[in-house]
Amino acid sequence: MRILLIEDDPGLGGAVRDQIAAEGHMPDLAPTLAYARDLLATMPYDLILLDLGLPDGRGIDFLRALRAKGSVTPVMILTAHDRITERIEGLNAGADDYMVKPFDLAELSARIAAVARRYAGNPNPLITLGALEIDLAAHAIHGPQGQIDLSQREWIIFEALLQRPGQIVSKSQIEDQIYAFDSEVESNTIEVYVSRLRKKLGKDVVQTLRGLGYRLGTP
């Protein structure tokens, strides 16, 4: 998933960004709301992690404005405000989850996965695809010959397709998932990773629709 992390504390922001990246997602860290707005204007995100107290405004106002514009991007609030009334206010403003600092990074990862599954319409972290059993929470795949290991980028592409079963996912959408905002994108990278996925999971696991993109198949 491509995740926008809006957090002004560099220590916490850096650690959360690294955790998200280690989980196989593509995080962009925005230390201000203004920077976050710029990123949102140029890039679609699957999830926003939002701090409430930011140097250039209140995160809750940013969230209300986002929902007022019709955005359905899931938002998880990460804040030092611990009052239950503040949590209710955050959820009422359109947040999907609310975590109070300090939090455990493992729990953050679990909640990110839960929010992602909820938005993909499948809250169950266990998916069966043909002969494959996929545990989204554990990033584990079991095939007829046992466990199948995927690299981080292979997993990101496979998860992007799993989250949109039956839908066409464009090449640029997948590129957005696997490249950080300021990274250089090489032209044939996606094809290379799709080829590797087919080798590991079965040639029919990803269907190519020329000129349109890719779609999840059944191995």
Place this chain on the structure above:
Amino acid sequence: MKVLHSLRGQIAVGVSVMLVVLWLLAVLGSGFVIKDEIDESFDAALQETGERILPLAVVELIGSDDATGAKRILPIAQHDEKITYVIRDGQGQVLMYSHDADLRVFDTVKGQGFVTTADHRVFSRSAVSGQYTIQVAEPLTHRQTALRETVLAMLVPLGVLLPLTLFGVALWVSRALRPLAHLSVALRVKGADDLTPLKLPNLRSELVPIQHAANRLMARLSRTLEAERAFAANAAHELRTPIAATLAQTQRLVAESPQGPLRQRAVTVEAELKRLARLAEKLMQLARAEGGAMLGQGPADLVPILQMVLADFARSASGRIVADLPKVPVPSRLDPDAFAVLARNMIENALVHGTDRPVTVTLDAEGTFAVTNDCDTIPIEVLSTLTMRFERAGAQGSGSGLGLAIAAGIARGLGTDLVLRSPVAEGRGFAVALKLT
């Protein structure tokens, strides 16, 4: 005496006592005046009697040829003689006396005019160049009776008037002190956390400074409490971010370190940081709880707050909590955030100190909130110390030791009691309960 503890009672009793004393002094003064007047009047009557009888007696004695001793004058009709008299000759021999006259009364009296003996007032007068002397005596009891009856007649109305006076004074004082009573009631009915200014119209001028002083005090207290609350909230907020950053960085360090002593050290740092975070959190909650001001802006439904708290525990203690919540709203004056802190601490306490058996969380429609866990019976002497800071019970005491102290602080702020009970049933268990409405 209870009545003297009230201003109204003190004034009523004081005025009444003063009235009685003044009345008695007035009666005493009047008694002296009346006694003089009675003496003067009785003396005049005694003198008049003597001076009227003496000429008649002299005429009778001169015209009488009976020279055989003292002559007793018999009464025309039988009666008790109030005034007695004797007639003596120049040598003091008794020539004549009234029928009830006691000669011993007269024997000690010498000279002219009035003389008071031990029990009589005697008037003496001589005539015919001292050849005849009349002595008229009247018992003092006669005058004393007159004086006593007069004074008693003055005292009797006091006996009737005193209760009426007490009642009247009490009524008047009560009416006069009504504004003070209103002020007193207004102060008494204010809740422990109600620091809004008093607004009492038509207050007497003497009481206006009290109202102003009370309002100034409450405004100052309100500012102080608000500053304390703000400090606790800000301190909690400011502490959380650096702790969160340090913990997150340490967790990344653990994740990125190779297996070995360095990683083990990082794991130890992570555990200590989590402990520090928990302790800082609890201390901040305790500071807020003991700062009082647990009442919210208005009544708030506790059910959704408790549901939210239980949803948090569902992630970490799934299956261990059995909740029983009412289908109807449970409005309470308790601040929703304070209730969340209270519920969280009571449930955490039960999870940490209880066995692995389910923890029961109940909130009934009457507002009684209770958390029960399974454990060995807690001795009564230990039970009474559990709401003290840093007290832990049982061998599984791995908590902060502040949870029940925080809950007790919130209960105190609400003006209710945290009730601890052990055993709950079959010689086991521990329950914490309090009334929130």
